[in-house]
Amino acid sequence: MGRKDANQRTDHVLAAIRDAIIARRLRPGQRLRELELAELFGVSRTIIRAVLQQLATAGLVRIEANKGASVDLPSHDEIAGLFQARAIIEMGIVARLCSTTHPDLIQRLRAHIELEQSAIDASDYRQAIALLGEFHILLAQAAENESVNAFYRSLVLRTSLIVSAIEAPADSTCRTEEHSELLDLIEKGNVQAASMCVWNHLQEIQTSLRVAAEKGEQDYHPLQHLFLRESLAK
Amino acid sequence: MGRKDANQRTDHVLAAIRDAIIARRLRPGQRLRELELAELFGVSRTIIRAVLQQLATAGLVRIEANKGASVDLPSHDEIAGLFQARAIIEMGIVARLCSTTHPDLIQRLRAHIELEQSAIDASDYRQAIALLGEFHILLAQAAENESVNAFYRSLVLRTSLIVSAIEAPADSTCRTEEHSELLDLIEKGNVQAASMCVWNHLQEIQTSLRVAAEKGEQDYHPLQHLFLRESLAK
DNA sequence: GCAACAAAAAATGTATACAAGATGAAATCG
DNA sequence: CGATTTCATCTTGTATACATTTTTTGTTGC
Structure with a gap:
C-alpha cells in the first residue's frame, strides 16, 4: 500500500538486519529465512526480499x-581481496592528497591521531581500536568524492566484520605510529613512499x-540454529 | 513460481533494460513505468521492481x-565526481603496478596501444574510440582485484553513458600518446609522475x-513519450 | 480565458495466494 | 542394516489483489 511513509518499513528492516550483522548478533553463515524475518518484523515477505x-x-x-x-561468509581469498582493494583505494587517495596541499585536513588527521x-595511553583498548579504524575512514573522506x-x-x-569475527587480538589492528608516518609523507608530497606505507600497513593488518x-580456527564452531528473534532485538 | 530457471527471467529483463540504456535507446530522464515494462516483457511487476x-x-x-x-540523468557535479573517482582508482592501481614489475602485463598493454x-591510422574512429576506452578497463584488470x-x-x-549522451566529438576522448607515456612511467616505477599522468589524462577528458x-546543450530536447516497445527491441 | 478545486485515472507500495524447487523423514528394497 | 526411493513439508519464486499516493482530467467560479 503506497503509503506516506514509503520505503520507511524497508529502510527500518534493512537497518535492523544490517546492524545485527555488524554487531555480530547474526553470525556469518546464519540462514535468513524470509517468512521468519517477515513475521518477526511484522511485514510481508515482499519487503524482506527487497x-x-x-x-x-x-x-x-x-x-x-x-x-x-x-x-x-567470505573465503580467505576473498578476505585478502578486500584488504587489497582497500589498499588500492587508499593509495589512490594518498596520491591525490600528495599532489595538492591540504593543511587543514592534515591538522584534523593529526588531531585524530592524538x-x-x-x-x-589510557589503556582504553575498545576506544583505541575504534579510533584506529576510524582513521582510515577519515582518510577516505579526504578524497571528497x-x-x-x-x-x-x-x-x-x-x-x-572479519576482524571482529575472528576475535582478533589488539596487535592485529593498526599501529598509530604508521598513521603518523603516513601523514608526514603526505605532507612532504612523497607519493612513492606514502603509497608503500599504505600498502605495507594494510598488508600487515591482513597477515x-x-x-x-588460523589460530582461532580450531575452536570455531558455528552456533547453528540461533534464534533470530534474540539476534535482531536491539 | 520458484521454477527451475530461477531468476532467469529477472536476469533477462535486467540485461535487456541495461543494454537499452547502454545503447542509448533509452535516454536519461526516460520514465520506466512498472506495468508498462511488465506487459512488454510478459512478466509481473514483481520482477520489474527487482x-x-x-x-x-x-x-x-x-x-x-x-x-x-x-x-x-546525472548532474554536472555528479559527472565530475565520477571522473574524479575513476582517476583516484586508476592512481591506486598505477601505484600498485609501479611497485612490482609486470613485464608480461606491460607487453599486453603495449600491444593494445598498437x-x-x-x-x-586507418581512420576507423568508431573502433579507435572503443579501443581507447578499453585501455582503461585493461589497466583496471591489471590490479587483479x-x-x-x-x-x-x-x-x-x-x-x-555520459560521453555518448552528449555525442562527444572524437577529440574529447583519450589520446593514445598519453597511454603510451603512462606505460613508460609505470615501467620506470615512477609513481609520482604516473599518478599525475593519470590524473591529468582523466581531467582532460572531463573538461x-x-x-x-555546454556546446550541445542548446539543441538538446528530451524526446518525451518515447515508445518503450521500440526502445527495448533488440 | 484561467485559476482553483474535485473527481477520476493511473502508478506505486504492500500483502497475499499459489506454483515449483529443495529438504528431510518415512518407507521400500537389496 | 544400509542404500534408495517416495512423499510430506518447508522455502523460495512469481503473479495477482488491494491500499494509498500521485497525476491527470474535468468542472466550477470568477
Missing part, C-alpha cells in the same frame, strides 16, 4: 537461487589477521 | 519514492567533455 537483495549487493548477505539468503594515542567514499566504506564494513584466524 | 532496484543500485536508474523509476594506433574491478567497471559504464556538453 531488503535481502540490497544486503546482497552490499556484500553482507549471500543469496543462492532457490536456496535463500544467509549472512555472507586521540588514538591518548586512548592507548562520494562514489569513492561509499565504496571504501563498504569495503571497511566488510573487512571489520596478522590471517595468523589470528 | 530489476529496477538493481539498476538503481548500479546507478543507471533513479528511483523516487511513490514517483517511480527513470533512467538516471591496436589503438592502427585503428587511428575483483572488488576494484567491478567498481571501476561500473564507473566506466556510467561515464561512457573537454564539459565543453562539448
Whole structure:
C-alpha cells in the first residue's frame, strides 16, 4: 500500500538486519529465512526480499537461487581481496592528497591521531581500536568524492566484520605510529613512499589477521540454529 | 513460481533494460513505468521492481519514492565526481603496478596501444574510440582485484553513458600518446609522475567533455513519450 | 480565458495466494 | 542394516489483489 511513509518499513528492516550483522548478533553463515524475518518484523515477505537483495549487493548477505539468503561468509581469498582493494583505494587517495596541499585536513588527521594515542595511553583498548579504524575512514573522506567514499566504506564494513569475527587480538589492528608516518609523507608530497606505507600497513593488518584466524580456527564452531528473534532485538 | 530457471527471467529483463540504456535507446530522464515494462516483457511487476532496484543500485536508474523509476540523468557535479573517482582508482592501481614489475602485463598493454594506433591510422574512429576506452578497463584488470574491478567497471559504464549522451566529438576522448607515456612511467616505477599522468589524462577528458556538453546543450530536447516497445527491441 | 478545486485515472507500495524447487523423514528394497 | 526411493513439508519464486499516493482530467467560479 503506497503509503506516506514509503520505503520507511524497508529502510527500518534493512537497518535492523544490517546492524545485527555488524554487531555480530547474526553470525556469518546464519540462514535468513524470509517468512521468519517477515513475521518477526511484522511485514510481508515482499519487503524482506527487497531488503535481502540490497544486503546482497552490499556484500553482507549471500543469496543462492532457490536456496535463500544467509549472512555472507567470505573465503580467505576473498578476505585478502578486500584488504587489497582497500589498499588500492587508499593509495589512490594518498596520491591525490600528495599532489595538492591540504593543511587543514592534515591538522584534523593529526588531531585524530592524538586521540588514538591518548586512548592507548589510557589503556582504553575498545576506544583505541575504534579510533584506529576510524582513521582510515577519515582518510577516505579526504578524497571528497562520494562514489569513492561509499565504496571504501563498504569495503571497511566488510573487512571489520572479519576482524571482529575472528576475535582478533589488539596487535592485529593498526599501529598509530604508521598513521603518523603516513601523514608526514603526505605532507612532504612523497607519493612513492606514502603509497608503500599504505600498502605495507594494510598488508600487515591482513597477515596478522590471517595468523589470528588460523589460530582461532580450531575452536570455531558455528552456533547453528540461533534464534533470530534474540539476534535482531536491539 | 520458484521454477527451475530461477531468476532467469529477472536476469533477462535486467540485461535487456541495461543494454537499452547502454545503447542509448533509452535516454536519461526516460520514465520506466512498472506495468508498462511488465506487459512488454510478459512478466509481473514483481520482477520489474527487482530489476529496477538493481539498476538503481548500479546507478543507471533513479528511483523516487511513490514517483517511480527513470533512467538516471546525472548532474554536472555528479559527472565530475565520477571522473574524479575513476582517476583516484586508476592512481591506486598505477601505484600498485609501479611497485612490482609486470613485464608480461606491460607487453599486453603495449600491444593494445598498437591496436589503438592502427585503428587511428586507418581512420576507423568508431573502433579507435572503443579501443581507447578499453585501455582503461585493461589497466583496471591489471590490479587483479575483483572488488576494484567491478567498481571501476561500473564507473566506466556510467561515464561512457555520459560521453555518448552528449555525442562527444572524437577529440574529447583519450589520446593514445598519453597511454603510451603512462606505460613508460609505470615501467620506470615512477609513481609520482604516473599518478599525475593519470590524473591529468582523466581531467582532460572531463573538461573537454564539459565543453562539448555546454556546446550541445542548446539543441538538446528530451524526446518525451518515447515508445518503450521500440526502445527495448533488440 | 484561467485559476482553483474535485473527481477520476493511473502508478506505486504492500500483502497475499499459489506454483515449483529443495529438504528431510518415512518407507521400500537389496 | 544400509542404500534408495517416495512423499510430506518447508522455502523460495512469481503473479495477482488491494491500499494509498500521485497525476491527470474535468468542472466550477470568477
